[in-house]
Amino acid sequence: MAMKKFINSPDKLVSELLEGFVLANASKVKLTGSNLVVRTKPKSEDKVAVVTLGGSGHEPALSGFVGFGMLDVSVPGEVFAAPGPPRLIEALRLANRKAGVLLVVLNHAGDVLSANVAMQMAKKENLNVKQVLTHEDISVPSRQDPKDRRGLVGCFPVIKVAGAAAEKGYTLDQCLAVAEGMERNMATLAVAVSGATHPSTGAVIAELPEGRMVVGMGQHGEAGCGEQPLASADRTAEIMIEMLVKDLGVKAGEELLVMINGVGSTTLMEMYLVLRRVEQVLKGKKIKLARSLIGEFLTVQEMGGFQMFAARMDKEMLELWDAPCDSPGYTVR
Amino acid sequence: MNLGYSDFVAMFQKAAEQIQANHSTLSKLDSFGGDGDHGTTMLRAMGCLRKGIDETTSGSLADLLNNIGWAIMGVDGGATGPLLGSFFSGMAEKAPADHRADVHSLAAMFEAGWQNLSTLTQAKVGDKTLVDALIPGVEALAAAAQQGRDIPVALQAAATAAAKGAEATQTMQPRFGRAKNLGAAAIGHPDAGATSVSLLFQGFAQGVSSHAG
Numbered sequence: 063m064a065m066k067k068f069i070n071s072p073d074k075l076v077s078e079l080l081e082g083f084v085l086a087n088a089s090k091v092k093l094t095g096s097n098l099v100v101r102t103k104p105k106s107e108d109k110v111a112v113v114t115l116g117g118s119g120h121e122p123a124l125s126g127f128v129g130f131g132m133l134d135v136s137v138p139g140e141v142f143a144a145p146g147p148p149r150l151i152e153a154l155r156l157a158n159r160k161a162g163v164l165l166v167v168l169n170h171a172g173d174v175l176s177a178n179v180a181m182q183m184a185k186k187e188n189l190n191v192k193q194v195l196t197h198e199d200i201s202v203p204s205r206q207d208p209k210d211r212r213g214l215v216g217c218f219p220v221i222k223v224a225g226a227a228a229e230k231g232y233t234l235d236q237c238l239a240v241a242e243g244m245e246r247n248m249a250t251l252a253v254a255v256s257g258a259t260h261p262s263t264g265a266v267i268a269e270l271p272e273g274r275m276v277v278g279m280g281q282h283g284e285a286g287c288g289e290q291p292l293a294s295a296d297r298t299a300e301i302m303i304e305m306l307v308k309d310l311g312v313k314a315g316e317e318l319l320v321m322i323n324g325v326g327s328t329t330l331m332e333m334y335l336v337l338r339r340v341e342q343v344l345k346g347k348k349i350k351l352a353r354s355l356i357g358e359f360l361t362v363q364e365m366g367g368f369q370m371f372a373a374r375m376d377k378e379m380l381e382l383w384d385a386p387c388d389s390p391g392y393t394v395r
Numbered sequence: 396m397n398l399g400y401s402d403f404v405a406m407f408q409k410a411a412e413q414i415q416a417n418h419s420t421l422s423k424l425d426s427f428g429g430d431g432d433h434g435t436t437m438l439r440a441m442g443c444l445r446k447g448i449d450e451t452t453s454g455s456l457a458d459l460l461n462n463i464g465w466a467i468m469g470v471d472g473g474a475t476g477p478l479l480g481s482f483f484s485g486m487a488e489k490a491p492a493d494h495r496a497d498v499h500s501l502a503a504m505f506e507a508g509w510q511n512l513s514t515l516t517q518a519k520v521g522d523k524t525l526v527d528a529l530i531p532g533v534e535a536l537a538a539a540a541q542q543g544r545d546i547p548v549a550l551q552a553a554a555t556a557a558a559k560g561a562e563a564t565q566t567m568q569p570r571f572g573r574a575k576n577l578g579a580a581a582i583g584h585p586d587a588g589a590t591s592v593s594l595l596f597q598g599f600a601q602g603v604s605s606h607a608g
Contacts, residue, residue: 072435117473142430143473146480148465171571172473175515179468179477263422265431282430 065264072262076118076140083125087390090129098153099125099136110228110237111135111157112221114166115150115173117142119261120281123360126391127218132225133166133389141262142282144172147179154184154191162190162234164241166221168213169197192234194241196220198371200249200309201278212280214250215323215360215369219383222392226385240382248373249309251302254279255292256366258326268365277301281325281362281369295335299370303340306372307347314348319383321355321371325362333368340370353383359391396546398496400456402603404448406550407463410598411441417594425587428569433587436472440479443467447483456494460487460504475588478512478525485511498549502540505533505553516571520560523567523581525588532557532596547604554593554600561585561593 069075077097084092084099094100105111115137116124125136135153139145157163167177177193184191197211224241232240255275257268268283270276275292293301303320312318320340322333333356341351352375360369375383387394398406414421414437422434447463464484470476485508491500509529518524520531535556539549564586 139471139473140436141432143432143436143471145471146469146476148469149471170473172475172477175474175477178515179481260430260432263426263431263435265422265426267430 065259065261067259067261069261075262076138079118079121080125080138083121083390090388090390091125095152095156096149097138098149098156099128099138100156101128101130101134103130105130105134105229107159108161109231110161110234111159111163112166112225112228112237113137113153113157113163114168114217114221115139115145115153115176116168116217117144117170117172119363120360122358122391123215123218126359127221127225127389129387129389129393131229131385131387131389131394132221132392139172141260144170144176147176147183150176150180151183154180154189155187158189158191160190162192162237164224164228164234164237165191165193166217166224166241167193167195168217169195169209169211170213173213190234192238194220194224194238194245196245198245198248198250199278199280200251200305201280212284214252214281215321215371216245216248216250216373218323218359218392219248219319219321219371219373220244222387223379223382225387226382229385229387230382240378244373244379247310247375247379248371249306250369250371251277251305252279252281252325252367252369253277253298253302254283254325254365254367256327256364257283258363258365261363267362275367277305279367281360283362283365295332296339299336299339300343302370303343303372306370307344307349310372310374312347312349312372312374315350317350317352317375317380318344319353319355319371319373319375319379320344320351321359323360323369323371324356324358325360325367325369326358326365328366328368330356336368336370352380398501398546398603400454400459400494403456403459403496406599406602407444407448408598409602410595411444413594413598413601414438414441414591417590421587421591421594424584424590427584428581429587432472433475433591436470436475437591439472440467440470440475443470454494455490456496457487457490460484460490475591477515478588481512481515482508482529485509498540498544498546501546501549502533502537505536509533518571521567522570523564523586523589524569524571525586525592527564527567527586528557528561528589528592528596531560532592547600550596550600550603554596557593557596561589564589
């Protein structure tokens with residue numbers, strides 16, 4: 063299949079990308095064990111460790127969030143495929159400490175299965191691990207049946223606030239409460255305008271005809287809630303923020319964090335236009351845009367489009383969101 | 396006939412050969428609902444299976460199954476590893492202590508494999524997953540054991556049932572995994588995972604008939 067990507071061999075893609083990733087960020091991250099990504103300078107043992115797992119091909123997610131104020135260990139899988147339980151339990155054993163370990167799991171079949179097996183083992187081994195599942199994609203079913211909701215870019219803010227809480231010395235239960243608090247109050251909706259190719263197989267992920275967009279497409283090209291004619295930045299922003307606000311039940315006077323996450327080939331220019339309109343719509347509803355962020359945090363190769371993320375914020379969440387962090391994918395000074 | 400340690404190894408090796416011969420078809424089937432990497436993942440899983448066989452030096456059937464299960468879980472290929480791996484680990488729980496299985500203990504091992512796998516997924520028959528091939532296979536084996544069939548006949552019945560189950564997924568709408576979000580678009584193609592399980596069962600049957608004695 064025609065694929066214009068600079069790769070060597072599909073078999074070595076992930077290990078080679080990890081080699082380059084730690085070279086580029088040597089002051090922050092390194093590899094250990096069976097390709098686990100850890101901090102170069104580990105967090106002190108008296109603080110809760112934060113661990114995650116997930117497929118590769120979404121750079122900088124998820125290993126890009128290993129660093130001060132964020133993750134302690136990331137377990138990268140193959141391209142778009144979760145790592146298996148053996149490497150996850152290896153990571154949990156590595157991170158295990160008296161203060162405890164918080165495992166952040168994105169709601170995708172493979173990730174959840176690996177986490178379930180590893181959590182069963184962790185329990186048998188008396189490891190001090192608690193788990194938070196992120197499932198904030200509002201494109202599929204309703205909030206009442208969250209099992210079917212996928213985990214999209216929302217894993218990043220969850221990691222950010224939980225990581226900040228851990229750094230501040232919160233207990234495991236408090237870190238879990240922070241992570242769940244963010245999880246409960248966040249929602250993501252994606253829009254895609256063009257597809258991508260799977261870098262290992264060359265398979266086309268989500269072919270989209272010219273002049274069309276799909277609102278609600280997942281980060282592996284899974285179908286969303288509807289293909290429609292490509293709309294302007296303003297109109298697209300309106301459609302999406304309205305759906306997010308409605309799903310979250312945000313009321314006038316409340317404060318939101320909004321993030322526009324580019325998934326690969328959509329430009330910053332376009333995303334600025336989108337954010338501009340989001341703010342106008344929110345203002346019209348007397349909802350305050352307390353914080354905003356634009357960039358590429360969880361990508362899908364060269365897919366065109368973005369994920370719009372919104373979260374209801376309170377004082378504590380804002381403090382944790384603003385706290386310093388230093389990872390390859392996100393830094394707050 | 397009874398199955399000894401080397402018969403099980405032969406069964407599993409034939410199963411791996413079946414996957415090897417059909418991996419591109421599996422990837423093609425997966426491309427209708429997923430990433431198109433199921434064949435490659437299964438190939439790697441079979442590499443893990445062989446590793447599990449090579450690493451087992453104790454001659455214990457339970458060790459063999461546990462090592463294979465753990466190795467397959469480590470395939471790092473999404474849902475396939477944990478599901479398939481848990482089937483082998485589950486079989487280990489009912490592996491006879493004398494490392495020889497008659498048709499009844501074989502059926503019990505397969506049932507235990509399914510039980511262990513079922514703790515990880517809520518998928519039921521009709522959801523267009525590997526369960527659609529696995530359940531008919533396990534049930535056909537149990538039925539054949541109850542009728543007192545010989546092992547090669549029983550495993551052939553299981554393989555036929557698994558193949559039928561995999562074929563039936565063609566008209567189903569996916570309800571689990573990544574494919575579920577494709578909804579109706581996946582109708583018309585059999586599920587890649589169910590097809591894999593059916594191929595494994597064909598291999599089990601072949602391994603026993605070619606190794607009978």
